[in-house]
Amino acid sequence: MNNEITPSDARSAIGAAESAAARTRRSARWVATYIGVFGAGFAAMTLLLGLTSLNTNIPAVLPTLWGGLIVVMLVFVHRQRAIASGLGRRVPFYFIASGLLYAVALVVGITRFKGEPAYWIPAAIIVGAPMIVGAWRESRA
Amino acid sequence: MSGQHPRHRLDDLLTNGVRLSLVAALDGLDKAEFALVRDAVEVSDSELSKQVATLEAAGYVRVDKGKVGRRPRTWLSITAGGASAYRMHLKALRDIAAQDIAAPASAETAESLTSEVPSPEARETLPAADK
Numbered sequence A: 001m002n003n004e005i006t007p008s009d010a011r012s013a014i015g016a017a018e019s020a021a022a023r024t025r026r027s028a029r030w031v032a033t034y035i036g037v038f039g040a041g042f043a044a045m046t047l048l049l050g051l052t053s054l055n056t057n058i059p060a061v062l063p064t065l066w067g068g069l070i071v072v073m074l075v076f077v078h079r080q081r082a083i084a085s086g087l088g089r090r091v092p093f094y095f096i097a098s099g100l101l102y103a104v105a106l107v108v109g110i111t112r113f114k115g116e117p118a119y120w121i122p123a124a125i126i127v128g129a130p131m132i133v134g135a136w137r138e139s140r141a
Numbered sequence B: 001m002s003g004q005h006p007r008h009r010l011d012d013l014l015t016n017g018v019r020l021s022l023v024a025a026l027d028g029l030d031k032a033e034f035a036l037v038r039d040a041v042e043v044s045d046s047e048l049s050k051q052v053a054t055l056e057a058a059g060y061v062r063v064d065k066g067k068v069g070r071r072p073r074t075w076l077s078i079t080a081g082g083a084s085a086y087r088m089h090l091k092a093l094r095d096i097a098a099q100d101i102a103a104p105a106s107a108e109t110a111e112s113l114t115s116e117v118p119s120p121e122a123r124e125t126l127p128a129a130d131k
Helices: A007-027 A030-051 A061-078 A087-112 A117-140 B017-026 B034-041 B045-057 B080-116 B120-124
Strands: A082-084 B029-033 B061-068 B071-078
Touching: A007 A082, A007 B017, A007 B029, A007 B034, A007 B080, A030 A061, A030 A087, A030 A117, A087 A117, B017 B029, B017 B034, B017 B045, B017 B061, B017 B071, B017 B080, B029 B034, B034 B045, B034 B071, B045 B061, B071 B080
Parallel strands: none
Antiparallel strands: A082 B029, B029 B071, B061 B071
């Protein structure tokens, strides 16, 4: 059988294999959306905490927003049909990076810069950056 | 140069087009749902099941059955051995595919080289100054 394969057969086989691979890989790019939404969530929460009084007036709002986002994203993940290799290593890295920056931004901002957009807007961008960069990288993988 | 024709490096199991597309669809993924692979490879459920069973028996593919809610789901993943066999097969296919790009070029070169070397008869008729 192998003896009969021609260069043209080989090219067709490679083309068919690459086309099947491209389809499943497209289905595995959902993780870019997942990380990007959480990145935007981190940035939005940073702004809400720093620039509004939601946390003091209605303390349940921010935990509810976080909880809602997590539930929606869990449903989103459970609907996915392909998981890219190495996600278990890469995704926690993005979460830890943004999570640590979020914690630092809140500790510094709430004690010194409450209500100051000049602090909170750049802080929100920096907090969301690791996840936005992660989303961009995963969308190109 | 290895001296061995790339066809000798082809994996017999992967010379089947459906099986090759199946492992290609799984390469680079942790796992993929059966239905997604079926759509990517463009075959029926039964044909995919048959080829998955062959690859599973060879240790190239792993099958995990589970449930999401009440819906059963079958996940397919490629093993390390399967991924390595796929990459070697793909390399052999690329080498074979490259042959007919290289072949006409070598034929042309050979022709131009022989046309520059006079035949023994022609050499005998060359003017003395050229000898």
